Amino acid sequence: MSYSKKYLEHFSSPQNVGILDNPDAEIEVAHEGGGCFDRIKMTIISEEDIIKSINFKARACSGTIAAASAATAWAVGKSLEEALSLTPAIIEQELGGVPEKKLHSVELAAEGIRKAAGEVLTNSGNK
Amino acid sequence: MSNIENKVSYLDNGDSTRMLPEVLEEILPYLSEHYGNPASLHQFGLDAEEAIDSARSKLAEAIGAKPAEIIFTSGATESNNLALNGLRYQFPDKRHLIISPIEHASVDNIAKRWSREGWAEVTKLKVNSEGFVDPDSLRSAIRDDTLLVSVIHGNMEIGTIQNLTELGEICREKGVLLHSDCAQTFGKIPLNIGELPVDLASFNAHKMHGPKGVGALYIRKKVKVRRYFEGSPQEHGVRPGTENVPGIIGFAKAAEIAIRDMDKEMKRVDELAGRLADGLMEIEHVGFNGPPVGKNRLPGNVNITFRYIEGEAILMHLNIKGVYVSSGSACSSTTLEPSHVLTAIGLLHEDAHGSIRYTLSRLNDEEDVQRALQVTNETVKQLRAMTAFIPEKHSKHVDENAQTFYKHKND
Numbered sequence: 250m251s252y253s254k255k256y257l258e259h260f261s262s263p264q265n266v267g268i269l270d271n272p273d274a275e276i277e278v279a280h281e282g283g284g285c286f287d288r289i290k291m292t293i294i295s296e297e298d299i300i301k302s303i304n305f306k307a308r309a310c311s312g313t314i315a316a317a318s319a320a321t322a323w324a325v326g327k328s329l330e331e332a333l334s335l336t337p338a339i340i341e342q343e344l345g346g347v348p349e350k351k352l353h354s355v356e357l358a359a360e361g362i363r364k365a366a367g368e369v370l371t372n373s374g375n376k
Numbered sequence: 377m378s379n380i381e382n383k384v385s386y387l388d389n390g391d392s393t394r395m396l397p398e399v400l401e402e403i404l405p406y407l408s409e410h411y412g413n414p415a416s417l418h419q420f421g422l423d424a425e426e427a428i429d430s431a432r433s434k435l436a437e438a439i440g441a442k443p444a445e446i447i448f449t450s451g452a453t454e455s456n457n458l459a460l461n462g463l464r465y466q467f468p469d470k471r472h473l474i475i476s477p478i479e480h481a482s483v484d485n486i487a488k489r490w491s492r493e494g495w496a497e498v499t500k501l502k503v504n505s506e507g508f509v510d511p512d513s514l515r516s517a518i519r520d521d522t523l524l525v526s527v528i529h530g531n532m533e534i535g536t537i538q539n540l541t542e543l544g545e546i547c548r549e550k551g552v553l554l555h556s557d558c559a560q561t562f563g564k565i566p567l568n569i570g571e572l573p574v575d576l577a578s579f580n581a582h583k584m585h586g587p588k589g590v591g592a593l594y595i596r597k598k599v600k601v602r603r604y605f606e607g608s609p610q611e612h613g614v615r616p617g618t619e620n621v622p623g624i625i626g627f628a629k630a631a632e633i634a635i636r637d638m639d640k641e642m643k644r645v646d647e648l649a650g651r652l653a654d655g656l657m658e659i660e661h662v663g664f665n666g667p668p669v670g671k672n673r674l675p676g677n678v679n680i681t682f683r684y685i686e687g688e689a690i691l692m693h694l695n696i697k698g699v700y701v702s703s704g705s706a707c708s709s710t711t712l713e714p715s716h717v718l719t720a721i722g723l724l725h726e727d728a729h730g731s732i733r734y735t736l737s738r739l740n741d742e743e744d745v746q747r748a749l750q751v752t753n754e755t756v757k758q759l760r761a762m763t764a765f766i767p768e769k770h771s772k773h774v775d776e777n778a779q780t781f782y783k784h785k786n787d
């Protein structure tokens with residue numbers, strides 16, 4: 250299948266690329282299994298349980314770059330609790346659909362957001 | 377940038393090529409008024425039979441074979457299947473197969489299947505970091521029950537052209553048949569199969585500006601191959617089914633043109649490939665895969681590893697910018713496995729993932745090279761700015777081949 254317009258936009262001009270200074274949490278996720286080496290690093294800053302900024306860097310294929318862009322764009326303004334419930338299907342929808350072989354990308358990006366939000370909550374719980 | 381925008385540079389000629397207008401012109405009557413079945417006994421049938429016989433003679437001449445040694449098929453994949461399965465059915469007691477680790481998927485997957493089904497034991501030969509088969513590993517692999525040795529002539533990814541004379545002589549000495557997939561070499565380098573110690577060879581048309589869906593299997597006289605699917609006795613009873621007459625006509629024409637223009641066109645294509653390779657090797661953190669351009673390498677083939685980024689993402693950026701290439705990255709395959717060719721020559725998975733193959737043809741020019749260099753540079757810069765992961769490990773072979781590349785440049 251062809252890639253959707255949104256997929257190509259997120260891939261060719263990804264949003265929220267970079268590393269935030271003094272983040273509340275910094276996480277990494279990597280695709281496990283198969284020969285794929287996609288990896289995403291995310292940094293997140295929240296204020297009163299609302300995600301203010303979340304940035305990513307990635308060594309990844311087009312799908313994971315597009316998914317990380319769409320996922321971080323979705324997450325900004327959401328509560329940490331909401332972010333914990335992010336599913337791959339939501340990112341898939343944000344991208345206007347993805348080919349089957351890119352399902353690992355939306356799964357990885359969703360895992361990244363959940364892990365980042367979870368880490369902030371854990372850290373704040375420890376304070 | 378502006379003057380070269382909105383154009384496409386097709387640099388994926390290793391996958392398929394554009395049909396030449398002369399070939400199309402030759403085919404058209406066989407898609408309309410000349411529609412007879414070569415097996416029919418009336419005039420239309422006789423005309424079609426004569427047309428494919430003439431094409432068979434032309435093709436035989438082009439590869440230095442006899443017309444009776446050419447079987448038309450649907451392409452090199454079918455030819456490979458016919459060669460291997462045809463021999464399997466002919467010699468059911470021979471249960472050992474030898475292949476190189478850098479075969480096309482058709483041969484590689486037959487070997488996997490035979491092994492899985494318990495039909496045959498498979499030995500994969502050793503290749504060096506440029507993809508050349510180690511002759512000693514061949515010599516020691518051959519056994520009494522070896523059915524066949526199958527070694528691809530020109531590798532589709534890294535362009536390595538094997539020394540079939542050397543490998544074939546070892547096979548002859550040991551009394552074992554040699555098959556070679558010549559899909560990538562035919563029409564690009566001089567090929568006289570009749571004089572080579574090769575018993576079966578696969579060919580196709582669409583890698584040399586001919587039509588898709590047509591190929592051939594060369595079977596040396598006296599080598600017996602049994603058909604592996606049933607039907608009427610077309611193609612000496614080896615390959616049933618009505619022949620693809622328009623395809624066969626186009627195949628012969630494409631071969632004729634490729635050979636007629638080979639010296640001039642392939643020299644030019646390799647000069648372009650050389651400039652492309654030189655330009656790409658100036659980018660930081662890259663590796664050159666396969667033998668140096670012009671040294672036992674398919675004309676027009678350039679394969680580069682761009683470290684720390686992913687090949688599929690490079691490919692997609694190039695695609696958006698109108699440069700069409702292919703990649704050995706896992707993410708560009710449906711199985712998410714990296715190229716078996718690149719891992720066989722010693723690349724780590726990380727490096728195989730960042731590889732891009734550019735394959736030029738006679739229809740490319742200097743503008744294509746400049747566009748490819750420009751957009752690859754931009755893309756690599758953009759993707760590297762996005763990566764936070766600089767692995768410590770590299771493929772030794774990438775470095776070694778890069779050194780060979782520079783050494784060759786200074787020769």
